[in-house]
Amino acid sequence: MGAGKLQAYVTHFERMAPNRTRGVRKNERGKGNQGMKVTKELALEAGRELAWFKCKETARRIIESNPGGSVGSWPGVFRKILAMLETLETGKPLEKPAFKVFAKGNSKLPFWSFSSMAILDCPGRGECSKWCYSLKSWRNPNALGRQLSNSLLLRHAAGRELIAREFAKLETETVRLYVDGDFHSKENLRWWMDLIRSRPSVAVYGYSKSWVEFLSLHLEGFTWPSNYLLNLSGGSRHPESMRVVMSGLPVTRGEFVAVQVDREHLANHSYQSRRNDGFKDYAKQVRANAGKRVFVCSGTCGDCLTVKGKNRHACGMESMRGVPIAIGMH
Numbered sequence: 258m259g260a261g262k263l264q265a266y267v268t269h270f271e272r273m274a275p276n277r278t279r280g281v282r283k284n285e286r287g288k289g290n291q292g293m294k295v296t297k298e299l300a301l302e303a304g305r306e307l308a309w310f311k312c313k314e315t316a317r318r319i320i321e322s323n324p325g326g327s328v329g330s331w332p333g334v335f336r337k338i339l340a341m342l343e344t345l346e347t348g349k350p351l352e353k354p355a356f357k358v359f360a361k362g363n364s365k366l367p368f369w370s371f372s373s374m375a376i377l378d379c380p381g382r383g384e385c386s387k388w389c390y391s392l393k394s395w396r397n398p399n400a401l402g403r404q405l406s407n408s409l410l411l412r413h414a415a416g417r418e419l420i421a422r423e424f425a426k427l428e429t430e431t432v433r434l435y436v437d438g439d440f441h442s443k444e445n446l447r448w449w450m451d452l453i454r455s456r457p458s459v460a461v462y463g464y465s466k467s468w469v470e471f472l473s474l475h476l477e478g479f480t481w482p483s484n485y486l487l488n489l490s491g492g493s494r495h496p497e498s499m500r501v502v503m504s505g506l507p508v509t510r511g512e513f514v515a516v517q518v519d520r521e522h523l524a525n526h527s528y529q530s531r532r533n534d535g536f537k538d539y540a541k542q543v544r545a546n547a548g549k550r551v552f553v554c555s556g557t558c559g560d561c562l563t564v565k566g567k568n569r570h571a572c573g574m575e576s577m578r579g580v581p582i583a584i585g586m587h
């Protein structure tokens with residue numbers, strides 16, 4: 258793709274403003290002491306209103322469906338979100354977020370991580386929105402609340418200051434940026450990259466389909482931080498030609514693709530660790546279906562690669578630059 262065509266493509270996407278969605282449906286009003294049932298569509302409606310339109314209508318309806326609902330209920334979660342948002346709107350410093358900003362690691366992802374609201378903050382989403390695993394987590398009001406809270410923090414100066422303070426406090430060598438969600442705008446991407454540059458001892462890595470935002474910033478001559486590595490994930494709305502251009506950015510480690518595998522590999526959990534029985538057979542099929550030389554993701558991020566006797570995470574390793582990584586769809 259030539260520079261002129263690329264610029265036209267970037268400009269086209271930058272001009273696409275988010276569309277206003279329909280109002281909340283009356284028949285979604287729920288009963289019982291948990292308040293109304295919040296479907297994925299309704300959660301997204303509430304998130305879009307709060308993040309894009311400064312409208313609190315749907316969030317208020319959820320709260321009003323049971324104003325005394327417990328802190329873990331849908332009304333309780335939106336009560337916390339609205340209270341935080343009202344403080345953010347004053348412009349005064351925010352002492353505490355509605356939910357923790359960074360999530361502590363677990364056995365599968367043993368690093369601190371940051372997420373925001375999937376779909377709402379995924380400008381590059383395409384086919385992936387049909388199978389997005391983040392949406393499954395929205396069955397849990399607190400999981401949705403954690404994502405939405407960060408989406409709102411990022412859109413306010415006081416919220417970004419709070420994220421920056423939390424980032425500065427992290428005692429870690431590695432951070433995964435965006436488990437759920439993605440860079441929602443070019444300015445959001447610039448802000449993160451500058452923040453990452455401020456802590457050169459922390460290696461940050463992630464996956465993104467916000468390729469318009471990356472290329473737009475790159476075309477400005479932006480200097481990327483050396484401590485961030487990007488994986489180009491599949492399922493985006495963008496053409497192959499754009500993926501090729503993205504592969505050449507200095508921050509791009511390489512591709513991360515999902516390929517079909519037989520159900521037996523999922524049923525026996527062989528895809529979840531390179532130490533599980535059956536992993537070799539699973540890896541063989543992933544390589545065959547990828548149709549090219551790939552490193553096979555074994556699902557446990559702190560232990561998928563051994564470098565100089567140490568267990569490492571392939572997606573965040575400089576030594577894995579240019580190597581496609583493939584995983585079986587599950």
Ligand code: SF4
Binds near residue numbers: 553571573
């Ligand atoms: S390749 Fe390694 S670091 Fe990347 S997703 Fe798979 S397990 Fe995690």
